[in-house]
Amino acid sequence: MSDSKIIVGAIAGSFGVRGEVRLKSFCATPEDIADYSPLYTEDGSRSFEVTLERSIKNGFAVRLSGIETKEEADALKGVTLFADRDQLPSLPDDEFYYADLVGLEVYDTGGTKLGVVQLVVDHGAGDLLEVHTANLKEPALLPFTKAAVPTVDLAAKRIIADPPEGLFD
Template identity: 30%
Template sequence: MVVLGRLVTPYGVKGWLHLHPFGDDPASWRHMAQWWLAPADGDKTQWSATKLSGLRQHGGGWVAKLESVDSREAAEALAGWYFAAPREELPATENDEYYWADLIGLRVINLQGEQLGLIETLIETGANNVLKLCDGDKEHLLPFVEQVVKKVDIAGGCMTVDWQADW
């Protein structure tokens, strides 16, 4: 399962919810046959399927309506839950586009062949995303931009970057 975002707070009284998407193309999610939900504090291996009945932009964000959620109270019960989809149901990526889930765990080496660590997570910032790498007790934060990221080899489990080990 690839986590796509979180259901945040109710919107209105008819069961709509504000979304916090973890991707940059939420509009494409309306074509998925179903969404999978899991509570924020629960077991992420136990997903329950639900159908989407509406998805639209609202202001600078997104709101969604799930078929089984018809009241504000039902929406409140889902606030904070994660939504996901099986990897094979997600839209294909373009060249040089990646799902965050595909980057987590990649080994990162620099142009000098030094291993910098494994990608632990990505951080959204206003300017660009940032890779958080961990290597034992060392941590690196690298901008996820073309000037730094030189090659991504998902199949090989490795990313090559133009970054010094002591930065």
């Protein structure tokens, strides 16, 4: 996926018999997902105009352009949807899109390279950066807080971290 695309949602399956789909929105304001239309599949081979029909448990019932039947909607289950980056709002200085953090090198406050961010994980209690490093068998999960990650420099593609004691040992 290109750096010009950001994941904004996923199709959870069909909804009803007229081609609507269940859509999970990953947007801070869930209903904003329709504003970023058209949305694209991960490989960019398909695009959809999105029309929110109604709110349902854990998402929305949505009409996607070109999807007319339950069978077509069923075939899209599990498909992730992406928006053009320029459609998304600019973020304040202390907020980041997850996609911007993946691949950044992580250094401690003394300048020692700790590893590279491979994934951002959100388990509900706060974001964690999954940092892969050569000296650990398992990736380290660095809390993405101001205390543990005081500096994110997107231009230099690096993070300065003050990790909890023993995390990278």
